[in-house]
Amino acid sequence: MSRVLRPHHGMCFQFYEGKGYSEDFTDHMGRIIREMESDPSQMVRLKVMTDIVCENCPNNEAGECTTADKVKRYDEEVLKACGLAEGDKISFAEFTELVREKIIDAGNRSDICGDCSWDYICREKERILRAVRRIAKMEAILDEALRRLDNAEGASEELLEYQAELKKLEEYYSSQDWKDDYALDEEDLLPKDLKRGVLSEDGIYVALERNKEMLERIE
Numbered sequence: 446m447s448r449v450l451r452p453h454h455g456m457c458f459q460f461y462e463g464k465g466y467s468e469d470f471t472d473h474m475g476r477i478i479r480e481m482e483s484d485p486s487q488m489v490r491l492k493v494m495t496d497i498v499c500e501n502c503p504n505n506e507a508g509e510c511t512t513a514d515k516v517k518r519y520d521e522e523v524l525k526a527c528g529l530a531e532g533d534k535i536s537f538a539e540f541t542e543l544v545r546e547k548i549i550d551a552g553n554r555s556d557i558c559g560d561c562s563w564d565y566i567c568r569e570k571e572r573i574l575r576a577v578r579r580i581a582k583m584e585a586i587l588d589e590a591l592r593r594l595d596n597a598e599g600a601s602e603e604l605l606e607y608q609a610e611l612k613k614l615e616e617y618y619s620s621q622d623w624k625d626d627y628a629l630d631e632e633d634l635l636p637k638d639l640k641r642g643v644l645s646e647d648g649i650y651v652a653l654e655r656n657k658e659m660l661e662r663i664e
C-alpha cells in the first residue's frame with residue numbers, strides 16, 4: 446500500500462508553516478504532514494498528478510491543477526535532482542532525505558520553485574537553516590581547537606594537524622557569512638538552544654590569538 450505524492454510536495458513539506466490557499470487546504474495539508482511524519486517508513490508513489498495534498502486545494506479542478514504546467518515542471522525537476530523517476534515507490538523517510546540532501550542542502554530549491562508564490566517563506570527559512578548549519582559546524586571546529594590548544598604543551602602535533610580547520614574558522618570570522626549570522630542572532634531569529642560561541646564578541650578571536658602564540662612557541 447502506498448500513497449500518491451507529487452514529487453514537488455516533498456519540497457513544500459520542508460518549510461511548511463500553516464499558510465496556504467484556503468483554511469480547508471491548510472488544515473488538510475497540516476494533517477497529511479503529521480500523518481507522513483508519524484510513520485516515515487510508509488511508502489509513497491511519486492506521480493506527476495494531483496495527489497493526497499491536492500485533495501482539498503481550491504486550485505484542484507476536477508483532478509487537474511490550474512497551474513498544471515508550472516507544478517509539472519517542479520515535479521520533473523525534483524525527480525531529476527533526486528535521481529528518481531515518475532512512478533517510483535520509495536519510503537517517505539528516504540524521499541525526504543533525498544530532497545534535503547539533493548535540493549535544500551545543495552542550494553537548488555529556488556532554481557526549481559523560485560517563481561512559486563510561497564517562495565518568500567522558504568527563502569527566509571533556508572537562510573536561517575543555512576546559518577544554523579554553518580554556526581554548528583564552526584562551533585564544532587572552535588570546540589576542538591580549544592581542546593587541542595589546552596593540550597598543546599604535551600601534544601603539539603595535534604594542534605599542527607588542525608591548522609587547516611583553524612584557517613576555516615579564521616576565514617569565517619572575517620566573512621560576510623559571520624556578519625549575516627551575527628545579524629540573525631541580533632534579530633533573535635536563531636533557535637534558542639543553538640550553541641553559538643563563535644558569534645560572541647571575542648570567542649574566535651581569542652582562540653586564533655592563542656593559536657598564533659602557541660605556533661610561535663612550537664615552531
Ligand code: SF4
Binds near residue numbers: 451498502503504
Ligand atoms: S492542486 Fe496544484 S496548487 Fe493545489 S496543491 Fe496540488 S499542485 Fe499545488
